[in-house]
Amino acid sequence: MNDHELKQLWREQPPFSPAHATDQELADRMKKMMRRFDRTILWRDAREIGACVIVALLAGLGLLRQASMMTRIGNIIVILSCLVIALTLTVVRRGRRGLSPDRSLRDSLQAEIAKVSGQLRLLQTVVWWYAAPLLAGAALAELGHQGGIIGKIVVMLILVAAGWFVHWFNQHGVNGLLRLKAELERTLNSVPEFAIPTQDDKPEGEAV
């Protein structure tokens, strides 16, 4: 089939029919979807930042009580960790929202690679910016409390298990994202400006 026949075949295919909706229904649906989209983003941010605020408040209450220096330091570390987590998530998300929906396909692929790379960096370092400071703060706060050694050992074991779980859970995500990033990069590298043209590459006009 040559180029002309191919294009003719494409042109003459019967039209597709989308799910029927009147113009007004379509416009209303878009507004509804837009509101839902905004609500979802707002709710997700509020949930994550809200969780940080609650943990920070609980640690702050600990600071107000009569406690040992170790417990106070632990609580301060927890509060600072919550601040770092909330800031990290906010900065990462703000950066993603600025993308224009009408960029070129190459820019879009590059943006997706950047997005996946950003997610990868977050997941690969989750122990350092998320789990370790939070758990270390909680461990210090617990160790500074008066109480039996058995109770402290149990709490330490729970904290270590929580840290290990966060690491294990995120490692699953890392493996999937690494595969996805490799595929995105392969696709981007198929763009001629990145690849070296071979002698077989000729302009169009040949039969398909």
Next chain:
Amino acid sequence: MNPQTNSDRGFLKLIETNRQRILKVCHVYAATPHDRDDLYQEILLQIWRGLPNLREQSYAGTWVYRVALNTVISFLRRNKSHGQIVPAANSQLIEWSDQRQPAEPRRDDPRIESLYQAIARLNVYERALLTLYLEDLSYEQIAEVMGISANHVGVMLHRAKAKLSGMMQEVTT
């Protein structure tokens, strides 16, 4: 029901003019009717969001393709991360290709069905390139949508068409 505003009318006019283009993009990239519906809705939403950025109506055609293909990339990434587009056992196929069910009824003409099946086995970039080419966009317009120079469009199109030819022979035999 709300009364139509100017932005509603602009959006509806744009969709009316470009509906078949958007639907073809959906059929090229999404394998199941459910995915196609999702992708169609998502593209319409992105057009709605991006419409205030469209200043020159004369560029509306290529603008719609840009928005549609951007949405496709995000859509594929999301579905891919959920393992829905390419089954792991078939990952040796060309990257980001999908596995259409040959028996899936879509077009009456078996040649157009073969063409869609063959295109579906190309990678994301080649699929976009061929779709725009079949839609009769000029090299300059294709270059603008794809973000490459017009000189490279011919080279890449040549490769994609050679691949498509091989794929079409595979799906028809």
